[in-house]
Each structure stands twice: as structure tokens, then as C-alpha cells.
Amino acid sequence: MASCIVRQPLLAGCRATAGPRSSGRRMQPVRATAAPQQQRARPEYVPNRIDDPDYVRIFDTTLRDGEQSPGATLTSKEKLEIAKKLSQLGVDIIEAGFPIASPDDFEAVRAIAMDVGNAVHDDGYVPVICGLSRTREKDLETAWEAVRHAKLPRVHTFIATSEIHMKYKLRMSPDQVIENAVNAVKHLRSLGCSDIEFSPEDAGRSEPAFLYEILAEVIKAGATTLNIPDTTGWTLPHEFQSLISKIKANTPGAEGVIISTHCQNDLGLSTANSLAGAMGGARQIECTINGIGERAGNASLEEVVMAIALRGKDQMGGLWTGARPAIVGANAFAHESGIHQDGMLKNRDTYEIMSPETIGLQRVDAAGIVLGKHSGRNALNTRLGQLGFQLPEDQLNDVFRRFKNLADRKKNISDEDVLALVNDEVHQPTVVWVLEGLQVVCGSMGLPTATAIDSLVRVQAELVDYSVNSVTEGIEALANTRVVIRPAGKQADEGYVASYKGGRTQRSFSGSGADEDIVVSSARAYVSALNKMIGFISAKAAANGATSAAEASQDGAAEEAVAA
Ligand SMILES: CC(=O)SCCNC(=O)CCNC(=O)[C@H](O)C(C)(C)COP(=O)(O)OP(=O)(O)OC[C@H]1O[C@@H](n2cnc3c(N)ncnc32)[C@H](O)[C@@H]1OP(=O)(O)O
Numbered sequence: 001m002a003s004c005i006v007r008q009p010l011l012a013g014c015r016a017t018a019g020p021r022s023s024g025r026r027m028q029p030v031r032a033t034a035a036p037q038q039q040r041a042r043p044e045y046v047p048n049r050i051d052d053p054d055y056v057r058i059f060d061t062t063l064r065d066g067e068q069s070p071g072a073t074l075t076s077k078e079k080l081e082i083a084k085k086l087s088q089l090g091v092d093i094i095e096a097g098f099p100i101a102s103p104d105d106f107e108a109v110r111a112i113a114m115d116v117g118n119a120v121h122d123d124g125y126v127p128v129i130c131g132l133s134r135t136r137e138k139d140l141e142t143a144w145e146a147v148r149h150a151k152l153p154r155v156h157t158f159i160a161t162s163e164i165h166m167k168y169k170l171r172m173s174p175d176q177v178i179e180n181a182v183n184a185v186k187h188l189r190s191l192g193c194s195d196i197e198f199s200p201e202d203a204g205r206s207e208p209a210f211l212y213e214i215l216a217e218v219i220k221a222g223a224t225t226l227n228i229p230d231t232t233g234w235t236l237p238h239e240f241q242s243l244i245s246k247i248k249a250n251t252p253g254a255e256g257v258i259i260s261t262h263c264q265n266d267l268g269l270s271t272a273n274s275l276a277g278a279m280g281g282a283r284q285i286e287c288t289i290n291g292i293g294e295r296a297g298n299a300s301l302e303e304v305v306m307a308i309a310l311r312g313k314d315q316m317g318g319l320w321t322g323a324r325p326a327i328v329g330a331n332a333f334a335h336e337s338g339i340h341q342d343g344m345l346k347n348r349d350t351y352e353i354m355s356p357e358t359i360g361l362q363r364v365d366a367a368g369i370v371l372g373k374h375s376g377r378n379a380l381n382t383r384l385g386q387l388g389f390q391l392p393e394d395q396l397n398d399v400f401r402r403f404k405n406l407a408d409r410k411k412n413i414s415d416e417d418v419l420a421l422v423n424d425e426v427h428q429p430t431v432v433w434v435l436e437g438l439q440v441v442c443g444s445m446g447l448p449t450a451t452a453i454d455s456l457v458r459v460q461a462e463l464v465d466y467s468v469n470s471v472t473e474g475i476e477a478l479a480n481t482r483v484v485i486r487p488a489g490k491q492a493d494e495g496y497v498a499s500y501k502g503g504r505t506q507r508s509f510s511g512s513g514a515d516e517d518i519v520v521s522s523a524r525a526y527v528s529a530l531n532k533m534i535g536f537i538s539a540k541a542a543a544n545g546a547t548s549a550a551e552a553s554q555d556g557a558a559e560e561a562v563a564a
């Protein structure tokens with residue numbers, strides 16, 4: 001398999017052992033059992049062509065597919081730092097995110113495009129910065145807006161081509177899917193984007209003849225890279241290799257574009273399949289650091305790079321890896337991204353090639369949904385339904401917008417968070433209490449004293465969640481505090497809702513506050529949450545003709561003030 005020899009760029013991908021790229025130290029070629037590799041210059045970047053037939057582009061999607069790993073949410077600042085490291089490693093393309101997914105993801109991609117995408121290394125190398133997009137116009141425009149300031153901007157658009165995805169998830173006919181794909185590529189061209197990657201999602205389970213047809217059409221429309229995703233990790237290496245070589249042989253125009261692989265790890269075969277794809281003629285491999293990614297993950301950059309660097313000259317048929325926690329891993333049946341969750345809710349076979357029940361596992365939520373930054377309306381609405389809420393569309397949209405803002409800051413969105421969001425939306429806060437001032441005395445000498453808010457407002461609340469983020473930098477950083485509370489004591493029985501996990505979940509209320517002082521910001525957040533809780537309890541009491549909690553709370557405080 002001589003066609004998959006990869007030299008310098010992938011050695012550049014192994015630079016960690018040889019010090020940072022900017023140190024100017026000479027890279028040691030990879031050794032082990034292989035002869036030292038000859039260092040050759042990286043070919044000039046042309047989107048649809050590589051002038052060295054042995055060169056395989058490394059497309060790192062840690063910041064996009066990797067971030068779809070449940071619990072792996074990154075802030076835009078963290079993404080920028082990681083992108084800088086990826087650039088030091090020398091990866092050819094950085095897929096920086098899915099800009100339509102959330103305001104912070106848009107910001108991350110834009111910041112990476114402007115910074116890392118313009119930081120040209122001494123040897124002229126600068127990574128391509130890519131953003132993912134559905135075929136919808138607004139997605140495409142948002143993605144282009146996010147990447148366009150990079151020196152080498154790319155938009156990656158995709159639409160599913162397997163029968164199950166088209167029928168159940170997209171609810172489109174094959175002709176409509178072709179039309180969407182072609183229009184998307186043309187729309188990108190009209191925006192000024194000339195580096196366009198197209199993926200027929202779930203290609204591993206799609207009809208090959210349909211793949212040849214749609215791929216030929218997007219090439220005519222202007223696509224420059226055709227990525228072939230094995231979205232559910234279904235194929236075996238020999239099948240994937242054959243799929244890639246057949247696409248190359250049977251798709252009119254394929255000789256004028258780059259063919260790429262994107263292999264998920266559900267059967268632990270992502271690295272093996274990617275290497276098989278390269279043997280079949282793919283010249284771009286999509287992968288992530290440590291193989292993180294949706295469910296059981298993606299092909300691991302380290303494994304792919306080292307396998308090609310060490311074994312690129314040999315037959316790679318026997319090469320096997322099984323390190324990913326497929327099948328038994330905690331995330332193997334968890335779905336974090338909105339499009340996957342939407343598919344799972346419509347038909348579980350869209351994103352699972354086996355069910356957890358097959359191996360004796362059970363999950364509390366039938367579709368394995370983990371709410372987070374990448375979730376969409378369908379997933380959120382379903383969870384709301386499980387918690388007993390049916391919201392009209394305008395309220396759902398408002399809750400969704402606030403949910404995305406929260407998820408940009410918080411990795412795991414719990415049911416309490418969802419309840420707090422919906423309560424905030426449905427029960428607009430009554431301003432019962434305002435924090436005018438606060439004094440805290442503390443120190444290592446003497447007794448710390450504070451006037452507790454609870455004893456003033458006479459409402460008992462239990463703290464469910466508390467988090468602080470610094471929103472600005474430096475010594476005067478603004479602390480943004482968020483608290484979630486629920487009624488306790490006499491009011492503990494208020495507002496239970498049925499839980500889809502069995503039992504009941506109590507309503508919770510959130511509040512946030514910002515200040516340079518963490519104690520003040522916490523107090524502000526707490527008072528804001530208390531106001532919402534008191535407002536809710538009052539509305540319930542008023543409906544029952546009882547004294548409202550707001551009145552009771554204020555009466556209590558008046559008595560307290562008189563006593564004082
Ligand atoms: C295989 C992959 O990894 S694809 C990448 C998956 N990554 C993600 O989904 C992460 C980011 N996703 C999100 O933030 C959200 O899902 C969003 C913002 C993209 C969309 O949110 P929402 O508009 O609320 O939609 P939701 O996620 O509930 O459902 C997805 C919708 O997109 C449609 N869709 C899915 N893929 C595509 C596509 N490639 N082109 C056009 N439409 C598509 C689905 O059919 C569904 O449409 P419907 O609402 O009309 O039924």
C-alpha cells in the first residue's frame with residue numbers, strides 16, 4: 001500500500017515530543033521500527049487538489065465532533081486555546097465548531113478564524129478554518145460569516161443520504177435531498193466561499209448508487225472536498241475501503257476533488273476504517289484528539305497519524321485498534337447533539353446500530369438524550385414533556401434561547417435547570433425583594449457575622465445548584481453567579497411535577513447576579529431566585545384564596561424589623 005505514505009505534515013502532527021513548532025528546533029523523525037521518514041515540504045494548499053499523491057490531509061474535528069461527546073462542552077476561550085495547540089501540531093484543517101448551534105459556538109469559530117486562521121507559521125503554513133452547517137440558508141450564512149476572516153476559510157455542509165435518515169429524520173425524498181445539497185453548495189459559492197466540503201451523512205448505510213449521483217451533482221455545483229461519513233460506525237474496514245474506491249471510480253468528476261473519511265467508533269473500528277479509507281484513495285482523514293466524539297467517539301488523531309507515519313509504506317490490512325470505549329463506554333449510547341437527538345426521537349435506528357438492551361443495559365430515557373450545548377428544540381421539548389410541560393411555540397422558543405445561553409456556560413444541563421428555565425419563563429418574577437446593600441464581616445480573627453437573607457424574607461429555600469463564572473479578566477473581574485433553589489420547610493410540598501425517571505421532581509427557580517464581589521453577586525442571584533419562587537407560591541396561594549407568600553414574606557420581615 002504505497003499510496004498512503006505520509007511524511008512531514010503528519011510528523012508535524014506528532015510534534016509534541018519534539019517541542020513546540022515555534023521553538024525552531026529540528027523535528028526528530030518518528031522512529032520505532034520504521035526507517036526514519038524523509039521530510040518533504042507540505043504541498044501548497046489548493047482546496048480541490050493535492051500536488052503530492054502520497055499526502056493525506058489531517059482534518060481535526062476535536063472542536064466540533066469531539067465537543068459532541070457528552071460532557072465535553074468547551075467555552076469559546078477554551079476552544080481558541082485548543083485551536084492554537086492544533087495549529088502548533090500542524091493539522092491541515094481545524095473544524096472549529098457548528099456556528100448556528102449557539103452564540104458562543106459562533107463566537108468561538110469567528111475568534112479562531114480571526115486569530116489562528118491568520119497566524120501564518122514561518123514555513124508559510126496556516127491551518128484551514130472550517131465551520132459546519134446544515135443545508136439551510138441561515139446555517140450556511142452563519143457558518144460563512146464565522147469563518148470568512150480566516151486566510152483559508154472552509155464551510156462543511158452535510159445532509160443525510162441513507163434511506164432511514166431521509167425517511168424518518170429529514171422526511172425528504174431522495175430528489176429533495178439532492179436539491180438541498182446542490183442549493184447549499186451553490187449558495188455558499190454565491191456568498192464567496194470557494195473551499196466547500198460536502199458530506200452525505202450516514203454514507204456507510206447509504207445506497208452506493210445514490211451516493212454516486214448526489215456526489216456528482218455537488219461536484220458540479222462547486223464542492224471541493226467530498227467527505228464520506230460512517231456516521232453510525234457500521235462498516236468494517238474492507239467494506240469502507242471498497243466504498244471509497246468505488247466512489248472514486250463511479251462518481252463523475254471525483255478525480256477533480258479530494259475524498260475524505262469520517263469514521264465513528266461504535267464498533268471500535270474508527271481508526272482501522274480511516275486507514276482503510278486512505279488505502280481506498282481518501283486523501284483527507286477526519287479525526288479528533290484522543291478519539292473523543294459523539295457516542296463512542298471518532299478516529300483518534302494520534303493513532304491515525306502514527307499508523308500512517310510508521311506503517312504507511314506497508315500493507316496496513318492487519319492493523320487493528322480497539323482502544324475506544326465502544327459498546328461498554330459510558331457514552332456509547334448517549335446522544336448529545338440536537339440533530340442526532342432529533343433523529344433518535346423520530347426513529348432510534350437513525351443513530352444506533354444496536355440498542356443498549358441488546359447487551360443487557362437499560363437507560364432511563366428511551367432515546368439516550370443528554371441535554372447540553374448542542375441540543376435542539378425537539379430534544380428540549382421532549383424533556384419538557386417528560387417533566388409535565390406543554391409549552392406553546394413562542395414560549396418554547398424563548399426557553400430554548402435561554403437554554404442555549406445557559407448551556408454555553410454549563411456543561412451538564414440537569415432537570416432542575418430545565419425546570420428553573422421553564423418556571424422563569426412561565427411565571428414572570430414578581431419583584432418582592434430588592435437587594436439595596438449588603439455587609440459581610442469576616443476574617444481570621446473574631447466572629448464572622450452576616451445578616452442572613454432567609455431570616456429577613458421568612459421563606460425557606462433549599463439550594464439546588466450554585467455556580468460562579470468570571471465574565472471578565474483581571475483583578476476587577478466581574479463574577480457572574482447563578483443559583484437554583486427550591487421551596488423548603490413549610491413550602492417544601494409546593495409545585496411537584498411528575499418525573500419521567502419515576503417519582504416526583506420539585507419545581508426549582510434560578511436567579512443570576514453579577515458583581516465584582518463574589519458575595520454580593522451571590523446575594524443578588526439568591527434574591528432574584530427568591531423573588532421568582534415567592535411569585536410562584538403566591539400565584540398558587542391566590543388561586544386557592546390563601547394569603548400570598550409575598551404578603552406573608554413581607555409581613556414577616558415587618559415583624560422582624562419591629563422586633564429589632
Ligand atoms: C452527524 C452529525 O454529527 S451532524 C452534527 C450534529 N451536531 C449537532 O446537532 C450539534 C448542534 N445542533 C444544534 O445546536 C441544534 O440541533 C440546531 C441549532 C442545529 C438545530 O436546532 P433545532 O432547529 O431546534 O432543530 P432540532 O435539533 O430539534 O432538529 C433538527 C432539525 O434539522 C433537520 N436537519 C437535520 N440535518 C439536516 C441537514 N443536514 N440539512 C437540513 N436540515 C437538517 C432535522 O430534520 C430537524 O428538522 P425539523 O425540526 O424540521 O424536524
Ligand SMILES: CC(C)C(=O)C(=O)O
Pocket residue numbers: 065158199201202227229230231232262264
Ligand atoms: C457531519 C458529519 C460529517 C458527521 O459528523 C457524521 O456523519 O458523523
